[in-house]
Amino acid sequence: MQRFKKPEFWAYPILMVGLWAFFAFAMPDVLEFWEKNQLFRFSSDYWHFFDHEPFGTLIYVHTFLIQFSYYPWLGAIVYALLFTLTAWLFNRCVATNGNRRLLPGLLSVALLLPTSANFGLLVLLVVFLAVVGAHCWIYWKNRILRYSCQVIVLAGLTYLVREYMVWILPFYMCLDWGRTRQNGQKFNPLFLLIPLGGTMLAWGLEAWFCAPYEFISSKSPFKFTGNAFSPSSNIPFNYFRPKKIVFVCMEIATFFSLAGVFYPFFKKKLDWIGGLFLIGGVLWITPIQVKSIADFQQVDRLCRNYQWENALRKLDSQWEKFPVITSLSDFTNTHRLFFGHTKIALLATRKATNKLFTYPQPAFPLLFPLAMNNRAECFVLPSYYTFVGEFSESLHLNYDLITCHCISATILNATIISSLIVDDTLPAFKLTHFLEKSLFYRHQASVYKDSFQRNNLPAIKRGKQMLPFYDYAVASYIPDKNAVKQHMQQQGNPYFYEYFISLCLLDKNTKTIVDEHSNIKKFYQKGKPFFAPYHIQEAILASFNYSPSRYLYPQKIEGISSDVWNDYWLFIIDNQSYFNGSTTFSELQKKWGHTYWFYDCYLTMVDMESKTSQSIN
């Protein structure tokens, strides 16, 4: 009964329950995000994917643990358990040395957790391993064994954790320092060479044996500016990487906590500065990183569940900070990520033409101008093609993505569904093999296999309705507009017409818009009188700038509202003022930047930017 009264007895269970509640209720989207971007499989091939690479073993363990976040409450248990164990072991380490000043430095590492670092749980694993190693070392009595153990443990850790050694190594050195001081022994600086030697040994061995992968081994384990092991296949999402300032905060926190340990040299207690930086770093991380990941996951989930209006509402908040029109170069990484979803949601709600400039629109005439430079963009791009019925292209991308960027549950499912839609069953059957080897997606494999026979999956039924009637060439990742026009005539795929008209608008092809007038009417008319979407009306009016018909009776053109007419004449007047020099370009942009006329007149965003900068200068 006595031990129940000790605070230590209750502290860790309470900590664990608190952490579980935090992860389960405050960050389920974050956990889901990490889970959807891997697919742990119980098969030797999956292990072989990692076993030949430094850092690979740890990533393997990481993906094993992260798979439990399929159910966020279960994933939260894994996080909470690992965190609590780390805290308990750490407390035992520092308590023995009588030095708790290391706390800010170590916590700074631990708090680069799922909220921030690109590998999420991986950081916690690293800390956990380091603390386990330290704990063993501290409680090992034999001195020679302990030192040799330290070399081996650190060599192993260097291989496993790579760049995180920048924090672990000082921690071990401090433990040595604290231990000698506690035992009343004189500290020998040469002793620091032991942990350093362990690290260098591993690094040297790796450089020797890992050829030709010198790009891995040539990376110093002390350089913490990027992934030591950096093939794209293992970087899930660079977008969510903390900014350098976060690392700087954490490194300063570590430094001052070490300064606290070396108190006799510094004469003053400086470890509180470390604590301040720790708090600063955490405050910096949490709002930005957590929100980005959670927002992305929420939007993605809404889109995949066809809740387009809700997705658009969510996306609106993402674009609030942006000006009406901007260039692609202005996009931050995070916003590039949301760009794809925005376009899909706009098409799905048939608002793409009407809200053409409500959201940022890059210079070139593509509705979906993301390059496939990294996994974040690849993640969205095939979904987009699938949505508009371009399964051929989506399949091509997906099959490449599977190997380039590891297999993720999301991409694998999308690939199988696309394959089944186009009756490409052999590759689909092959891919279900991967699902069967996973813990939580086995049932999905049987669903797909069942659909081979019965064709009963809604996503597949919907997709089959959108298949093109005839074969045409899809070049440069973007469907040809003529082909799209054919495509749009099919029932069940209205998105393509919206897509087609958007492309014409972005292409500044006003002639097509005018030619399409009867189709536009047919497509958008929901009652009388008929009014085309706003930007289409603008495009029709803009076309008169290049046509003799501007001198005829354009008022008789059906679908143009009087408001648009009035705006048009006002724009003509203001535009004239700009050419006369009585109005600046930025004033013109501010007033008319959201219109197709402005876009049409000022060609590309690059031109517009240069004009903007000129007018500012």
Add this chain to the structure above:
Amino acid sequence: MRLLSQQKALLYPDYTDITMPCNIAPLNFYVLPPYKNYSIKVFGKKGDTLQMKGRNFVKFNPQKWHQLLQENRNGRLWVEMNLNSTGTETEKLSFYWDVRDSIDPYFACRLIEPSYQMSNLLQTIEYNLQEASQRILFDNRLQTYGCVNCHTFAQTDCSHLVYHVRFNRTGTFIVRNDTILRVDLKSSRFPQGGVYPTWHPNKKLIAFGTSSAYPFVHSKDIVRRTEVFDSLGDIIVYDIDRNVILTDSRISSDSVEETFPYWSWDGKYLYFCQSPNPPRDSLEDDVDYSKKIKYNLVRIAFDDKTNTFGQIDTIVDFRITGQTASFPRLTPDGRFLVFCLSDHGTFPIRHPESDLYLIDMTGSLPKDSNWIPASKDFWMKKMEQVNSPFTESYHTFSSNGKWLMFSSKREDNLYSRPYFTYVDSNGISSKPFLLPQRDPAFYLTFLKSYNVPEFAQTPAAISAAKAKEMSLMPTIEVDSVLIDGQRITVYPLTTVSSLPQL
């Protein structure tokens, strides 16, 4: 005892009743469900018997395997298996392995994603056929994620190698023993540079195709997936010592497309594919246009003493076959020519109808009903044992001319896998077998295609680390171009844009 067709479903890969080289790595395989436990006995007329028991995976001891094969060279091995699932249901299997001539111990190939749209992770590997192990020759992660392609040895001699790198640190890299060159073949006359290299046996000349490739994706024809057709296709020969490009007006004209050059092993003929430029309607979709493109397979005589071209012969005429020919490959003795025949287009690798055909160049074999006319002078035969309903495309003969390695998508119509078949003196091929791996289930989860497999007799002269060093070498521009022996002035592409406009 089951029939052969039924046995196929019990083992993977299907190694039943095949002909294998005497130096091949163990043909490991696994037992398909519902069977799990097995006992196996492999025996021949000579040597010990290999006996094993186990579950699922049949993996042979390499040392005992090689010993058994060497002792039974040119003989037959018998395999007897007992399979059972739950302990009660037992199945007996029996099949044979014929052991024949040795195969070149290595081959090099590129590992690539099946859609060929990304070059995020490209590797050229060298596979050891005796040990079922591999070594990386090129890894694009070491070279800023460029694209590597068209690695080619000089008639399986690995001391002579050529390959291209595109996008980053570009160039055509030529290795001749210890001499390494990085050449830029692009010039104002041939702005596309060289592709599909082939070494002349004198190892001083390399023939290239040069063309602009137009890839597109089919919107509906998912089976064909991606189509590629060439434009501005010509054949050029690069003289390494003189740093000069040679060609002939008949193989570099604008009115005709040429591609896929291949030197005969004696160097007297240059084989390639040639297509008249079909007229194109301005509104014609690429899909419709590509269907008009059909190539003949022709050869042009070549005198390597004077570096001059001679007469052109048509080997396969598309007006007779109705199909397009590609990838001509000859046996070292020049007796057999194997090529791909597909419906249309330049690139057969995405055409499931693409099959391998064989031509008896000597015309000495008796022609039965399997032989059909290929052109006015030649007859061809479909390699029935080798072909499948899916793509068979890139192929190459071993240095002894007995083994044909080809890539096939027969498993899933998506990923190319290397297969091997024995071609006897009558041009009859054996049932092909899949490249053996140490892990029998390897192919089930391997999501890359084996691209451009090329035999090699020795390990290649480069490694990934060396390739990285080579990528930093200075580039040599081509000195001049000789067409029909006439020197024409060319400019490197980098300076063309700064030339005065006429």
